Amino acid sequence: xxxxxxxAVAVLERHQVAVYLGAIAAGVLVGWxxxxxGPGLEHAIxxxxxxLLYVTFLQxxxxxxxxxxxxxxxxxxxxxxxxxxxxxVVAAMFTFLPADQAVRLGVxxxxxxxxxxxxxxxxxxxxxxxxxxxxxTPVLLLAQMLLLPPFLLLFLxxxxxxxxxxxxxxxxxxxxxxxxxxxxxxxxTWAPRGRTRATADAxxxxxxxxxxxxVVASQxxxxxxxxxxxxxxxxxxxxxxVVMAGAGWVVARLFRLDAPAGRAVVFTGATRNSLVVxxxxxxxxxxxxVAPAVVVTQTLVEVLGMVAYVRLVPxxxxxxxx
Numbered sequence: 001x002x003x004x005x006x007x008a009v010a011v012l013e014r015h016q017v018a019v020y021l022g023a024i025a026a027g028v029l030v031g032w033x034x035x036x037x038g039p040g041l042e043h044a045i046x047x048x049x050x051x052l053l054y055v056t057f058l059q060x061x062x063x064x065x066x067x068x069x070x071x072x073x074x075x076x077x078x079x080x081x082x083x084x085x086x087x088x089v090v091a092a093m094f095t096f097l098p099a100d101q102a103v104r105l106g107v108x109x110x111x112x113x114x115x116x117x118x119x120x121x122x123x124x125x126x127x128x129x130x131x132x133x134x135x136x137t138p139v140l141l142l143a144q145m146l147l148l149p150p151f152l153l154l155f156l157x158x159x160x161x162x163x164x165x166x167x168x169x170x171x172x173x174x175x176x177x178x179x180x181x182x183x184x185x186x187x188x189t190w191a192p193r194g195r196t197r198a199t200a201d202a203x204x205x206x207x208x209x210x211x212x213x214x215v216v217a218s219q220x221x222x223x224x225x226x227x228x229x230x231x232x233x234x235x236x237x238x239x240x241x242v243v244m245a246g247a248g249w250v251v252a253r254l255f256r257l258d259a260p261a262g263r264a265v266v267f268t269g270a271t272r273n274s275l276v277v278x279x280x281x282x283x284x285x286x287x288x289x290v291a292p293a294v295v296v297t298q299t300l301v302e303v304l305g306m307v308a309y310v311r312l313v314p315x316x317x318x319x320x321x322x
Contacts, residue, residue, distance in 0.1 A: 012205040023209035031220025041218035057184035058200040077255040081269035082114040106294025115271035128263035168283035237301040244270040
């Protein structure tokens with residue numbers, strides 16, 4: 001009997017991409033068939049997302065974070081691709097985005113923030129160094145919360161202050177970063193390490209699937225009447241994935257990273273943090289009501305893109321071992 005949970009976890013991990021795609025498909029069906037459930041599911045986003053990040057941080061011992069800070073070359077490459085290269089790519093696309101301010105804000109929210117959850121999964125599936133990426137997760141989260149407001153100000157101008165309040169950013173930082181990270185480290189202090197890691201491994205795939213389901217099912221009903229506005233950004237999301245594959249490869253070469261670290265840099269540059277920034281989009285004034293759907297659409301495009309990345313990135317960054 002002791003082997004059953006382990007076997008179930010192994011099956012989920014082996015088929016996790018299919019599980020995530022199934023969760024998204026189920027979310028679309030529920031959102032379309034039972035739109036009245038949307039508001040209730042929306043209230044579940046923050047709790048399930050907080051639980052997901054807690055489990056993610058549970059896999060990052062405090063000493064690994066210190067090690068990540070000392071791993072200067074990889075951390076510098078990850079920060080460069082996410083907070084220098086990505087803003088330049090977004091700036092090049094910005095002029096061509098639909099003129100709709102709500103759509104533009106949604107695109108900026110999601111493209112300017114690097115992913116910290118399933119990027120680790122997909123990077124690992126492609127032979128990327130997911131351990132280094134996992135250790136860098138708290139740094140990437142902190143950096144994006146600090147840099148997102150000035151980036152938005154730079155793109156949208158001084159009138160942004162009348163639209164985007166500081167409160168949602170501070171609450172997101174507290175409930176999605178500070179509290180989950182503190183609870184994870186307290187758990188690591190008081191619980192045996194092996195048991196903590198086993199619990200995190202067992203909970204990761206179900207929590208990610210639950211998060212994707214809740215997010216998609218809660219936002220699909222909002223697409224009524226806005227499908228055209230939302231579909232207009234899909235080509236930009238596809239273009240972003242194409243461009244960032246090459247840009248990540250260039251950054252990895254510039255920093256002379258080995259193949260696993262280079263693949264991880266490609267993935268962190270391409271994957272975006274739609275799940276964590278969604279609460280920020282939901283807190284926007286009513287006239288920006290389409291912004292959350294624009295954010296969630298990026299998730300749908302990206303998950304499909306990651307399936308392609310898992311096959312293509314190992315060819316783009318081939319194994320350099322003899």
